[in-house]
Amino acid sequence: MRLRHKPGAADQIRQYPQYVILNPQDSKGKWQSVFEKEQPIHIEVGTGRGRFIVEMAKANPHINYIGIEKYTSVISDALDKLIEAEVPNLKLLNVDAQKLTDFFEDGEIDRVYLNFSDPWPKVRHEKRRLTHKTFLSMYQQIMNKDGEIHFKTDNQELFEFSIMSIANYGMTIHFLSLDLHNSEFEGNIMTEYEEKFSSKGNRIYRIEAAYRK
Numbered sequence: 001m002r003l004r005h006k007p008g009a010a011d012q013i014r015q016y017p018q019y020v021i022l023n024p025q026d027s028k029g030k031w032q033s034v035f036e037k038e039q040p041i042h043i044e045v046g047t048g049r050g051r052f053i054v055e056m057a058k059a060n061p062h063i064n065y066i067g068i069e070k071y072t073s074v075i076s077d078a079l080d081k082l083i084e085a086e087v088p089n090l091k092l093l094n095v096d097a098q099k100l101t102d103f104f105e106d107g108e109i110d111r112v113y114l115n116f117s118d119p120w121p122k123v124r125h126e127k128r129r130l131t132h133k134t135f136l137s138m139y140q141q142i143m144n145k146d147g148e149i150h151f152k153t154d155n156q157e158l159f160e161f162s163i164m165s166i167a168n169y170g171m172t173i174h175f176l177s178l179d180l181h182n183s184e185f186e187g188n189i190m191t192e193y194e195e196k197f198s199s200k201g202n203r204i205y206r207i208e209a210a211y212r213k
């Protein structure tokens with residue numbers, strides 16, 4: 001992600017504590033009470049500029065969503081979209097996903113979305129990939145036993161690594177597409193990166209995987 005400095009981003013985030021939860025560790029084990037309705041919680045790790053999570057929240061009022069993004073200048077764009085959409089079932093966290101277990105209690109989450117995660121192509125950076133086994137283990141801890149990971153990317157190397165990592169972890173892959181936009185899959189909501197890379201002709205890969213057998 002190319003970062004640009006966005007003056008006032010940190011101040012803006014502090015002005016909307018109803019949308020960007022400022023001390024998420026205080027909500028650990030209590031996320032249902034942060035939302036208007038008690039319903040399943042789906043998180044997106046690496047939300048970026050927020051189009052996916054805002055559109056998902058609008059389309060699925062029966063789900064509570066949490067978008068997680070580590071860069072303030074980036075999540076500020078997601079906040080702009082949330083302010084406009086005014087949906088009650090979406091919150092944003094400006095935190096690093098490496099600390100997910102500080103913010104969520106065991107079994108508190110129902111699904112993790114990973115969209116166009118940073119590929120970290122160098123082998124020595126493998127552990128930073130969001131589908132590395134250390135992340136899969138963290139997601140498993142915070143998800144209930146029926147928890148699922150839904151992952152899409154245009155990066156073939158990251159996709160292959162992720163399939164191996166997910167399969168080696170013992171998860172079950174129950175959906176796989178090597179060309180999502182030319183598949184039967186219905187209701188795809190595009191992310192900012194997805195629009196950019198698919199318009200260049202890149203194929204989009206997608207998997208859904210579950211921890212249950």
Ligand code: SAM
Pocket residue numbers: 001045046047048049068069070071074095096097098115116117118191192193194
């Ligand atoms: N999902 C968006 C999309 O598809 O348009 C953004 C994709 S961008 C390539 C990856 C995003 O993940 C970046 O905004 C980056 O800051 C964020 N990210 C990467 N690692 C993260 C981490 N450990 N915790 C939180 N956000 C992370």
